[in-house]
Amino acid sequence: MKNAVAYLIFSIFFLFIESEAYSQCCSAGNPVSGDGQQKSINKNQLRIYWSFKHNYSDQYFFKNKKEDIPFIDNSRFNYSSLQATYGVSKKWNIQTELGYFFDKSQTVEIPEKYVFKGFGIGDLGITTKYQILSLIKPQSELVGSFGVKIPVGKFDQDMDGAMLPISLQPSTGAMKYNIGLYYSRVNLNNKWSFYSFLFAEYSSLIQSDFFYYKYGNYYSLALFGKYKLTNRIYTVLQLRQEFWDKDKRENDEKIESTGSKVTYMAPQILYNFYESWYLLAQADVPLYKYVNGHQLTNKYSFSFGVHKTLNLHKKSSE
DSSP states (O other): OHHHHHHHHHHHHHHHHTTTEEEOTTOSSOOOOSOSOOOOOOTTEEEEEEEEEEEEEOEEEETTEEEOOSSEEEEEEEEEEEEEEEESSSSEEEEEEEEEEEEEEEEEESSSEEEEEEEEEOOEEEEEEEEEEEETTTEEEEEEEEEEEEOOSOSOOEETTEEOOGGGOSSOSSOEEEEEEEEEEEOTTSSEEEEEEEEEEEEOOEEOSSOEEBOOOEEEEEEEEEEEOSSSEEEEEEEEEEEEOOOEEGGGEEOTTOOEEEEEEEEEEEEEEETTEEEEEEEEEEEEEEESSEEEEOOEEEEEEEEEEEESSOOOOO
16 A cells, blocks of 8 residues: 555656656667677578676766756666577578566655566567678678567556556567668788677557557667687677657657767677687666756666577588
């Protein structure tokens, strides 16, 4: 009963501040996953990638300045995903991904501390990739992609009978469509590799019993440098720029405290511990943040994972 009363207060306050403050750090649906190196695989190969990501935020921003809003103490999520990529042909790959939120929560003070939590399956991602260009000298590759995200997870999750806000729902509740372009190059000495990608995502309109909402378009540009320290250890440094357009509600009205521009630095380390098995760990550190209106923003996130590439059809040597 105590939690129900607290959540009622939270819901009223959430509606009150909706046009003034927003939490885009933990928006509904799957966070971006993968190691960022989107090289294609050969025909009949299968790459399996499992990852875990933790995200935490306790910083409000107004435009590009930090400010204190003493309502939401912090917001966080713990998310795990499994990704499989299969080489259909020499040039075509297909990739699927599905994940689970163990904890997608906000801690609020009203005036005592309460934790409001969502959890469950996220969206199902299906992506097809095509190798546009492949060169031996210099060793380089250009890959294009098209994908969809299907909202298979729950989008009407409640707590003590009160509907959780969109930012705490495990699924987006909307179909999303994305395109990408990936480029990689390996130097002749095989020590340095360079990667880059462009990515854009469009969301359909949500029309449900509880929500009428459209997420803003998302764009991302990233540059990577990868260095081979030893035969088994690689270090990677990524610089990534993310852009979010403003979200919309009824009558195509833009929500003022949505949309942002964020620059990230993401150091990463990869360890080839056995044959084609790799362990990796990555941190995402925001270097610059500019938001529209008042928004709760990412403070940091880290992830780790393991991936392996399997040859499903080996030629017999007999």
